[in-house]
Amino acid sequence: MEKVLLRNIGVEDSHTLAVYRSRGGYRAWDKILKEMSPDQVIEEVKASGLRGRGGAGFPTGMKWGFVPKDNPKPKYVVCNADESEPGTFKDRLLIEKDPHAVIEGTILAAYAVQSHTAFIYIRGEFSFGARVLQRAIDEAYQEGYLGKNILGSGYDLDLILHRGAGAYICGEETGLLSSLEGGKGWPKVKPPFPATHGLFGCPTVVNNVETLATVPWIIDQGAARHAALGTEKSKGTKLFSVSGHIRRPGVYEVEMGYPFKRFLEEDCGGVPNGRKLKGVIPGGASMPVLRGDEIEEVRMDYESFQAAGTLLGSGGVIVMDDSTCMVKAAWNIARFFAHESCGQCTPCREGCHWMEKIFRRIENGQGKKGDPDLILSISGNIQGNTICPFGDAAAWPAAAFIKKYREEFEEHIARERCVVT
Amino acid sequence: MALEFSPETLKRFEEIVSRYPKKEAALLPVLYLAQEDFGYLSSEAIEYVAKIMDVSPARVYGAVTFYTMLHMKPIGRYHLQVCRTLPCALMGAEKIIGFLKAKLGIDVGETTVDGRLTLSEVECLASCGTAPVVQINDDYYESLSEEKLEEILQSLK
Numbered sequence: 001m002e003k004v005l006l007r008n009i010g011v012e013d014s015h016t017l018a019v020y021r022s023r024g025g026y027r028a029w030d031k032i033l034k035e036m037s038p039d040q041v042i043e044e045v046k047a048s049g050l051r052g053r054g055g056a057g058f059p060t061g062m063k064w065g066f067v068p069k070d071n072p073k074p075k076y077v078v079c080n081a082d083e084s085e086p087g088t089f090k091d092r093l094l095i096e097k098d099p100h101a102v103i104e105g106t107i108l109a110a111y112a113v114q115s116h117t118a119f120i121y122i123r124g125e126f127s128f129g130a131r132v133l134q135r136a137i138d139e140a141y142q143e144g145y146l147g148k149n150i151l152g153s154g155y156d157l158d159l160i161l162h163r164g165a166g167a168y169i170c171g172e173e174t175g176l177l178s179s180l181e182g183g184k185g186w187p188k189v190k191p192p193f194p195a196t197h198g199l200f201g202c203p204t205v206v207n208n209v210e211t212l213a214t215v216p217w218i219i220d221q222g223a224a225r226h227a228a229l230g231t232e233k234s235k236g237t238k239l240f241s242v243s244g245h246i247r248r249p250g251v252y253e254v255e256m257g258y259p260f261k262r263f264l265e266e267d268c269g270g271v272p273n274g275r276k277l278k279g280v281i282p283g284g285a286s287m288p289v290l291r292g293d294e295i296e297e298v299r300m301d302y303e304s305f306q307a308a309g310t311l312l313g314s315g316g317v318i319v320m321d322d323s324t325c326m327v328k329a330a331w332n333i334a335r336f337f338a339h340e341s342c343g344q345c346t347p348c349r350e351g352c353h354w355m356e357k358i359f360r361r362i363e364n365g366q367g368k369k370g371d372p373d374l375i376l377s378i379s380g381n382i383q384g385n386t387i388c389p390f391g392d393a394a395a396w397p398a399a400a401f402i403k404k405y406r407e408e409f410e411e412h413i414a415r416e417r418c419v420v421t
Numbered sequence: 422m423a424l425e426f427s428p429e430t431l432k433r434f435e436e437i438v439s440r441y442p443k444k445e446a447a448l449l450p451v452l453y454l455a456q457e458d459f460g461y462l463s464s465e466a467i468e469y470v471a472k473i474m475d476v477s478p479a480r481v482y483g484a485v486t487f488y489t490m491l492h493m494k495p496i497g498r499y500h501l502q503v504c505r506t507l508p509c510a511l512m513g514a515e516k517i518i519g520f521l522k523a524k525l526g527i528d529v530g531e532t533t534v535d536g537r538l539t540l541s542e543v544e545c546l547a548s549c550g551t552a553p554v555v556q557i558n559d560d561y562y563e564s565l566s567e568e569k570l571e572e573i574l575q576s577l578k
Binding site: 074083084085086087088089091092117123124125126127128160162163164165166167168179180181182183184185200241242243244245249250251285316318320324328329332333336339340342 | 440441442443445446447448449450452453474476480483484487488489490491505506507508510511512543544545546547548549550551552556559560561
């Protein structure tokens with residue numbers, strides 16, 4: 001398969017401008033400045049079928065098209081590099097090894113919506129990545145790809161690297177914008193959407209690192225080439241981060257529609273130590289788990305994962321073998337969400353902690369008979385009742401663990417201990 | 422003497438603020454600067470930052486208590502932050518934490534009596550393919566084992 005996103009990974013000094021350019025880097029930016037209008041860029045990205053890789057899968061070109069052209073306010077573009085979804089580490093790879101692809105993608109997005117100030121919001125823990133990115137941004141300024149009157153075109157763009165300070169919720173686009181406005185990262189009610197009312201109430205586009213890193217390739221190689229990859233509705237390739245009980249963990253680039261079982265068994269080497277696959281979360285910890293016997297027909301694209309009762313999400317594949325206690329795994333995820341709830345909406349603020357407490361007492365052998373149903377009830381009362389998708393992200397996995405492994409939960413409660421050996 | 426930035430730090434402060442389209446957007450980088458300068462963000466530091474940023478102390482306090490990387494109490498010279506989230510947990514994070522607790526003689530959230538090391542549990546560090554992982558100050562140490570940790574601890578001066 002042709003590599004789109006990992007095309008430069010593994011090449012020596014791939015993080016430098018010289019190597020990036022020697023491999024076709026900034027060719028798209030040159031091309032656009034010479035021959036493409038902002039609208040043409042948007043149309044090209046629409047035609048490519050590219051959808052947001054941060055989790056929601058919203059068509060990227062359409063998102064850009066929502067930015068009003070006649071609004072007199074400044075426009076902003078933000079690259080969301082706040083990668084924090086448990087099981088996901090693909091953006092970190094791109095940031096550290098191919099920072100110029102991220103930067104060029106951000107530049108192209110900014111040009112498409114005619115923004116003159118762009119940000120890369122990187123999670124605070126990525127100090128190394130931030131240093132790599134800042135060096136790359138400095139190089140791009142020196143070469144005239146950023147700054148005033150870029151390559152003599154008359155177009156100006158500044159790119160600011162902004163470090164978060166440790167909060168999962170800032171990966172949610174409106175939480176990110178609140179954080180960038182200088183305060184706690186509380187998400188905002190939508191609508192209005194950031195495209196019209198984003199950063200400081202100005203039109204704003206927020207795109208994930210992987211999404212933006214795909215754009216230079218699309219412009220350089222043409223939308224048709226991207227649209228030819230993948231399935232009818234899920235175009236292109238996608239990065240999957242694979243972790244847990246798997247022989248070859250790591251970041252993989254997969255053409256959309258690839259068989260999931262084959263991916264886990266052949267590409268990733270399967271479950272090690274003679275163990276069996278008990279469950280796998282395909283899209284990061286906020287997505288429903290699939291049982292080991294449910295992956296037979298599943299393919300790796302938005303629609304197929306959805307048909308299987310889960311979602312592609314961020315592509316964070318967490319593999320669990322049959323030595324895993326699903327009560328403990330569910331508790332671990334519930335604890336994550338209880339810790340990360342921003343505290344703004346009551347159902348999430350209270351519900352996440354209730355779910356964590358109930359999972360914990362089952363895990364500690366103090367569960368009560370009705371606890372699995374109590375979790376389902378709390379989960380149901382969080383879903384759809386919060387400002388941002390965090391509520392669903394906390395509620396879905398909790399309910400899925402109960403539904404898929406109910407017997408194990410009930411046995412754990414009845415025997416007052418773990419039943420997995 | 423009241424807590425304030427040195428002239429050199431003030432220069433860095435001005436430079437940071439000048440990068441942003443609005444001053445208030447610079448709050449996080451300025452808090453990082455204050456934390457670096459003062460060691461941690463005391464109430465006094467928070468009030469000082471509020472003053473130079475032209476925002477209310479409540480807003481700064483809200484931010485400081487919201488983010489895990491901003492500290493209102495002193496922490497050790499080395500901050501050991503062990504990831505505890507599912508992928509790391511599947512690969513033995515609990516053992517790593519147990520080993521460090523025994524080795525350092527402190528519990529999670531505590532600092533050694535000499536003030537050198539603080540032990541924390543943190544959520545996903547996006548290093549799941551090389552779990553388990555600990556972040557020590559700015560650096561990630563991946564694919565940990567007890568032997569590897571032993572070496573890492575010895576390398577911390």
